[in-house]
Amino acid sequence: MNRIVNDPNYVVEDMLKGFVKNHKDLVEKTENDRVLKYKKAPVEGKVGIVTGGGSGHKPAFIGYIGENLCDAVAVGEIFSSPTAKAFLDAIKAADSGKGVACLYGNYAGDNMNVKMAVRKAKKLGIEVKTVVANDDCASAPKDELEKRRGVAGEVLMWKVGGAKAAMGADLDEVIAAAQKAIDYTRSVGIGTAPCTIPAVGHPNFQIEDGMMEVGIGHHGEPGINVQPLKTAREIADEMLDLILPDLPFEAGDEVVVLLSGLGATPVMEQYIVYDRVEEVLEEKGISVYRSYVGNYFTSLEMMGVTLTVMKLDEELKECMDLPVNSAGLKQF
Amino acid sequence: MNRIVNDPNYVVEDMLKGFVKNHKDLVEKTENDRVLKYKKAPVEGKVGIVTGGGSGHKPAFIGYIGENLCDAVAVGEIFSSPTAKAFLDAIKAADSGKGVACLYGNYAGDNMNVKMAVRKAKKLGIEVKTVVANDDCASAPKDELEKRRGVAGEVLMWKVGGAKAAMGADLDEVIAAAQKAIDYTRSVGIGTAPCTIPAVGHPNFQIEDGMMEVGIGHHGEPGINVQPLKTAREIADEMLDLILPDLPFEAGDEVVVLLSGLGATPVMEQYIVYDRVEEVLEEKGISVYRSYVGNYFTSLEMMGVTLTVMKLDEELKECMDLPVNSAGLKQF
Structure with a gap:
């Protein structure tokens, strides 16, 4: 091993501390230490964009928190899903009353925990709809799209969903655009x-x-x-x-x-x-x-x-062209 | 070896082709295939900013070509200096008549080739002044500053020099700011x-x-x-x-x-x-x-x-705050 860590069992905690310090202009901690949010979230009048996943994929996932991108992110251990509680708290941190689009990748743990979080959010009166990324075309045959994993295409899904929300679309429109992004x-x-x-x-x-x-x-x-x-x-x-x-x-x-x-x-x-x-x-x-x-x-x-x-198509182009400011993706 | 290349002897050529394709909004080829320039260079009325060095340090050096940053970069083989000709052609590509600041790192090959290029540029009527980065404090004792190598501090030197030039400073002012940046x-x-x-x-x-x-x-x-x-x-x-x-x-x-x-x-x-x-x-x-x-x-x-x-100090803060748009550093 030639890796630079403190306690190998606490790399996620230690990383989050340094990440928040370095990106304090963009990102804030929340009460849940496994949820980070955009400094301005919830953004008044805007559909919230949430994602989450295991750690170890930098700049994914927390690096895509920012302006015209994701509002809150649930953080898991290395290569393992965030908890349902973390997804729920991310949803709460992102919701301004316009509903929340949870755009995440197709992995068993994430599916299970997002489902639980969505159910609990509903009880709290927060409307959440989801898009499950399945862009990895080597992970299952074409007639089993629902088995395919989400990989780097998630970045484009967040970019499109984040842009659509920033342009004032309602939850159904954001979901439709993000779904189209990953379908394409x-x-x-x-x-x-x-x-x-x-x-x-x-x-x-x-x-x-x-x-x-x-x-x-x-x-x-x-x-x-x-x-x-x-x-x-x-x-x-x-x-x-x-x-x-x-x-x-x-x-x-x-x-x-x-x-x-x-x-x-x-x-x-x-x-x-x-x-x-x-x-x-x-x-x-x-x-x-x-x-x-x-x-x-x-x-x-x-x-x-x-x-x-x-x-x-024209809608996706317009979404891809909108500027973004995040740790992982900056576009003028 | 687990590396993804075509011919290992032509990695720099192949990399440059892909780099220019991916960053065509910012960067252009020049007649010298070892010199890339900012698309808008030479920028009318602005001191030109030039650097150069061996390849293998991505995003350095070509990743710092862009708005309010470097105007042209001389590209060497992996870990070895660009030629004097490449430095000269980068200087020519950056010069709008206001002179050129060549801001580079303290390595024997770079020193020799920059010196030759500056001499030739003078004959062509281009005024060039240089700052040699020596920020690596582990590379020689404090009383032998001139022996110290330039490392990642070069990024800050380019940021400061590039900002100063963009703000309309003359060549001596750009050189003074870049020299202060590396001295500090x-x-x-x-x-x-x-x-x-x-x-x-x-x-x-x-x-x-x-x-x-x-x-x-x-x-x-x-x-x-x-x-x-x-x-x-x-x-x-x-x-x-x-x-x-x-x-x-x-x-x-x-x-x-x-x-x-x-x-x-x-x-x-x-x-x-x-x-x-x-x-x-x-x-x-x-x-x-x-x-x-x-x-x-x-x-x-x-x-x-x-x-x-x-x-x-106040001048360096102002330079660090100026937005930049380049492959390696984007700042709003």
Whole structure:
């Protein structure tokens, strides 16, 4: 282990303290020490945007708290769901009376805890509707969309939902836009080295040196195959071969591309992959309206990249164009 | 090797192509394929800001091209200086007739090539003045400041110089502000795992698992000691013990803190270190005016962090407050 922590059992607590100190212009603690909120939340007259998930994915999830983005976030242990209580308290922190959109990823623990939180919120008179991200097209076949996991496409779902709410839409309109965002989005991940949870002290899955796992999940969930490491161009091609036919994306489409590192893969290499991604898309007549390359959704010090492509219509474009100010995403 | 590249000998070329594609709103190629420039450069009536250095430090150096920041950057091979020609062409790309401030780090190759470029620029009628960053206080004793290396403090030097130029200062004023920025800045690095240059294929220095090297340079230059890995709190204390007496920073000072990961250390851990850094500073009566935590100046997939502290006066505060828009630093 070569990791910089205090007590490995308290990395989340310690991280939250430093995060709030560093981002005090944007983020505040709440009474629940596993819930952070946007400094101005609840924003009067605006639908609240809530998300949450396990820790270890910086800047997700708390890094997406901010202006025109998420209002409150429930924080789980490393790679495990926040409690129902944390989701409920995040919902309460985000609600200004206009209802709350809870936009989260498709994992068993999150599903269970969000459901409980929504039920309790209803008893308190807070209307909550949900969108469950399932953009990882390698995690289940196309006829089992409900089994697919949510990965980096969640960032685009938050961006769209957050923008829609900021533009004054009501809860149903926010939910419809966020649902469309994720319905129009496909992602896939490639892993080239595993990660270690500090409290565990050794990798809880393996990727042999010189190998890559295609379709790997954000917590090391098994992919669709393991093969010798290919070049950046071949990796880009292979990821697009999985993503493009799945929606499908077609000539004439305009898209947003989000290429995220998984943690330890240098951003330099992410640009190398992106070069080929844009080249292939343009060859196919698919034009890149906006792109993001960097560590937007990571898994500790795992190596590899995820590729996310979202098809756009006018509403989604308008949402993607709205400025945002958060730790993880700043856009003028 | 678990790295995502095409030909390991052409990672810089491939990276530049992807970088320009992804940041086409901010950055443009020039006739010299090792020089990138701000899209609006040369900015009429403004002193040009130029930097340059070896690759592998993303987002440095090209990530700091942008509005109110750097106008042009010379790009070297991994961990090696750009050519004199690249520095000269960056100077030409940045010059609007008001002169150019070349703000770079204290490394033998950069010093030699910048000197040659400045001489050639003079022959072309372009006035260039330089500031050489030497913020790494672990790299030489205090009475040999001229031997100290430039590290992540360069980001603050560019921020200050870029802001001063954007505010309409003349070349001498820009140089004076950037020189003050670096004179008031101290940095130190801690390494916990080495990095591998793709074309080499194995680490060109070693940090044993479970050990840390205090004072290590951005290219693995030897530090001041190697010791068993400490906790985040102890690491923060040890870095501050080197930084604070060196300037010295004193009670009543206001500072900017920049805590950067070296590449593969999760941002989560950087927040854990930052929590203690701010705590100690506040205990000592030193108040944090602004802080930055994240991967601002890296060394491929090296693990560890660098801590940079800059003492402020009114002029430096005003420069730090100016908004910037670049790939590596966005500030509203």
